[in-house]
Structure formats: C-alpha cells, structure tokens
Amino acid sequence: MRIDIATLFPEICETYLGQSIVGRARNKGVFELYCHQIRDYAFDKHHRVDDTPYSERQGMLLLAEPIWQCYKAVVGERRPHVIYMSPRGKTLNQQRLKELASAGEDLFILCGHYEGVDQRVLDKLEAEEISVGDYVLTGGELPAMILADGVVRLLDGTLSQEDCFMDESHYSGLLEYPQYTKPQxxxxxxxxxxxxxxxxxxxxxxxxxxxxxxxxxxxxxxxxxxxxxxxxxxxxxxxxxxxxxxxxxxxxx
Ligand SMILES: C[S@@+](CC[C@H](N)C(=O)[O-])C[C@H]1O[C@@H](n2cnc3c(N)ncnc32)[C@H](O)[C@@H]1O
Structure with a gap:
C-alpha cells in the first residue's frame, strides 16, 4: 500500500509515521508513505494557499487549485482512494480501518486547515470524508496520522503476530480483557x-x-x-x- 498525505505540515506527519512500529513497518517496505507540502503547488508568486470564504464567514479556506495540482502531480496515472479528514465525515471505527487495510488500494489523504477546504476540489476528487470524532481540531494532520496508523497496523507484516490485534478492543466487536505483566x-x-x-x-x-x-x-x-x-x-x-x-x-x- 502507498499512502500520500497532502498537508501544510508534512514534517509533522513524517516524524510521527517514521517512529516505532509504524516506522519499522515503513522501513521493512510493508507500506510506502509520502508527505506533500500543498504550498509547493501554489500558483502565485507568494505561494498563497488560502483565501476568504464567499459565505461572509470569518476565517480562511484552503484554495482548490494548489490541492488539485498537488493531487495530479502525486498520483499521475494511479487512482488512489481519496480521503479528506473532516469533522463532517463519518466517524472512523475499526471496521472502516479493516476495510481500508484489506482493500489493497493506495490512499491519498488530504488534511484541511483554517476553516477547511473549497468544496469544489473535494467534489472533483470524489473524496470520502472521514472524521475522528465529534469535535473540531485545528488541522487534519492528527486525524490523518490516526487513520494512517490504524490502517498500517492491520497490514500484513506490521505486527509480529496476527493475534496481536485480533484480541484487541473493537476488532471482533468487544473490548479487550484486562492485561497484566511482571511482577506477579x-x-x-x-x-x-x-x-x-x-x-x-x-x-x-x-x-x-x-x-x-x-x-x-x-x-x-x-x-x-x-x-x-x-x-x-x-x-x-x-x-x-x-x-x-x-x-x-x-x-x-
Ligand atoms: C478547524 S477545522 C475546520 C472545521 C470546519 N469549518 C467544520 O466546521 O466542519 C480545520 C481542519 O481540521 C481537520 N479536522 C478538524 N477536526 C476534525 C475531525 N474531528 N476529524 C477529522 N478532521 C478534522 C479538517 O481537515 C479540517 O479541514
């Protein structure tokens, strides 16, 4: 599986997803990860990526064009499944993670910022909107890392034994039993x-x-x-x- 993350803060995602179990899986080639700076695809000389909304709301929205240019440059002929991290989306759960991990499709994950993203690019990309819960964060980076982490740990080769996650909370619809370690x-x-x-x-x-x-x-x-x-x-x-x-x-x- 290849995961591309389009964000204004690629280094945040790179750092987290380069560590620990997920980082080791990436190094082993279980999945590929590329984090892209949306600003690199801004078309004006100031590399502007945002502007005011038409709805007379306060705040700024990410422009459609830099996101579209980023998507086109990144995916080429490929057709990854596009996900926009959004509090308007369906709430992420273990079942959706299982489906994404087993579908074998590449993922292109878009992180919003400010007040969100121009709707037209979401429509153009036919993005699935996924939320990490009924609350609002400042950006899509934490949600994108949650999604990527949750998918990657279900891929063959990430965890040492399958039963590491089969017994876990939510995998089979129940919560996990209490666990104990040394000393007795x-x-x-x-x-x-x-x-x-x-x-x-x-x-x-x-x-x-x-x-x-x-x-x-x-x-x-x-x-x-x-x-x-x-x-x-x-x-x-x-x-x-x-x-x-x-x-x-x-x-x-
Ligand atoms: C301040 S939020 C925008 C919220 C938007 N105005 C709304 O009310 O739906 C900025 C960005 O953070 C991300 N975000 C915030 N909360 C999220 C959540 N619960 N799940 C997924 N992404 C979230 C989205 O990418 C969003 O575009």
Missing part, C-alpha cells in the same frame, strides 16, 4: 490466579468472559452488534443478574 504481585495486588495456572483452556475462557464484562460495563451498546455465541449470551445473563444486585455501580458511573 505489585503493591499487594496479585495477578489473577487463573493467568498463572498454565491452564490454556481456562485462560481462554477467562479472556472471553472478561472481554464480555468490560464491554457490558463500559460500552454495552457494542453488545448489540458483536457476534456472540450461546456461551457468551449465557455469561451475559449471569453478568446482568450479578450487576442488577448493585444498581449503585451504574448510578455512580
């Missing part, structure tokens, strides 16, 4: 006995039940769409009965 007792708090029992089947059962419990307590609405087995449903009934006896737990949340 920390500040008088021991790791649950079952995790040091060496009994594989019991540990697997504990993991599933704790996932169900975390989801039930923190994000119960996820249970409506998560794929559940009969054993899961039976365990959820047990949980409901257990927590019904403690209504104060929910009231204090």
């Amino acid at each position: 007792i920390w500040q008088d708090m021991p790791v649950p006995d079952i995790l040091v029992s060496g009994h594989h089947a019991n540990i697997m059962k504990w993991r599933r039940e704790k996932s169900l419990e975390e989801t039930y307590l923190k994000r119960p609405e996820l249970l409506e769409t998560a794929p559940l087995t009969d054993a899961d449903r039976a365990y959820l009934s047990e949980l409901r009965a257990r927590y019904e006896d403690m209504p104060e737990f929910f009231n204090n949340k």
Whole structure:
C-alpha cells in the first residue's frame, strides 16, 4: 500500500509515521508513505494557499487549485482512494480501518486547515470524508496520522503476530480483557490466579468472559452488534443478574 498525505505540515506527519512500529513497518517496505507540502503547488508568486470564504464567514479556506495540482502531480496515472479528514465525515471505527487495510488500494489523504477546504476540489476528487470524532481540531494532520496508523497496523507484516490485534478492543466487536505483566504481585495486588495456572483452556475462557464484562460495563451498546455465541449470551445473563444486585455501580458511573 502507498499512502500520500497532502498537508501544510508534512514534517509533522513524517516524524510521527517514521517512529516505532509504524516506522519499522515503513522501513521493512510493508507500506510506502509520502508527505506533500500543498504550498509547493501554489500558483502565485507568494505561494498563497488560502483565501476568504464567499459565505461572509470569518476565517480562511484552503484554495482548490494548489490541492488539485498537488493531487495530479502525486498520483499521475494511479487512482488512489481519496480521503479528506473532516469533522463532517463519518466517524472512523475499526471496521472502516479493516476495510481500508484489506482493500489493497493506495490512499491519498488530504488534511484541511483554517476553516477547511473549497468544496469544489473535494467534489472533483470524489473524496470520502472521514472524521475522528465529534469535535473540531485545528488541522487534519492528527486525524490523518490516526487513520494512517490504524490502517498500517492491520497490514500484513506490521505486527509480529496476527493475534496481536485480533484480541484487541473493537476488532471482533468487544473490548479487550484486562492485561497484566511482571511482577506477579505489585503493591499487594496479585495477578489473577487463573493467568498463572498454565491452564490454556481456562485462560481462554477467562479472556472471553472478561472481554464480555468490560464491554457490558463500559460500552454495552457494542453488545448489540458483536457476534456472540450461546456461551457468551449465557455469561451475559449471569453478568446482568450479578450487576442488577448493585444498581449503585451504574448510578455512580
Ligand atoms: C478547524 S477545522 C475546520 C472545521 C470546519 N469549518 C467544520 O466546521 O466542519 C480545520 C481542519 O481540521 C481537520 N479536522 C478538524 N477536526 C476534525 C475531525 N474531528 N476529524 C477529522 N478532521 C478534522 C479538517 O481537515 C479540517 O479541514
């Protein structure tokens, strides 16, 4: 997969996406990343990339032409999937990341700034608008890095073992179970006995039940769409009965 990011701050994206797990994946050739300075494609002598909106609103909008020139120069004959990071977009979730990672298409990600981008270039690029949440940031760089990071960690070769992400929150519709590492007792708090029992089947059962419990307590609405087995449903009934006896737990949340 090749990811191109068009931004006024390419160095920010380069720095983050060059580090740690994502940076190593890039060095291994799992994906290619190129960050482009939109200003380099400005057509006037001052390299101007913004102007005032026609709607009599305050603030500035990114001009269509530098973005269009950047896109044309970057993609050539290729037809990557174009994404505009935008609070107006559909909220990003793990399912959309999975789809983007498995589609095998290159991505061209546009980061807005100021009050956003001239709508005409978004229409011309047929950009999918993706939001990272119902709040507004100053620029699309953090959202673009969130998207790129989330996609790249699902590509073959980024993580050492597939089950690193298959057990994680949201991958299969549930939240992850609690995790523990050494030492076995920390500040008088021991790791649950079952995790040091060496009994594989019991540990697997504990993991599933704790996932169900975390989801039930923190994000119960996820249970409506998560794929559940009969054993899961039976365990959820047990949980409901257990927590019904403690209504104060929910009231204090
Ligand atoms: C200040 S915002 C513009 C907000 C725009 N005027 C609106 O109300 O929808 C500037 C840029 O930051 C990015 N941005 C801000 N919040 C975002 C979010 N929640 N998700 C994705 N991108 C966001 C977008 O690229 C946007 O063009």
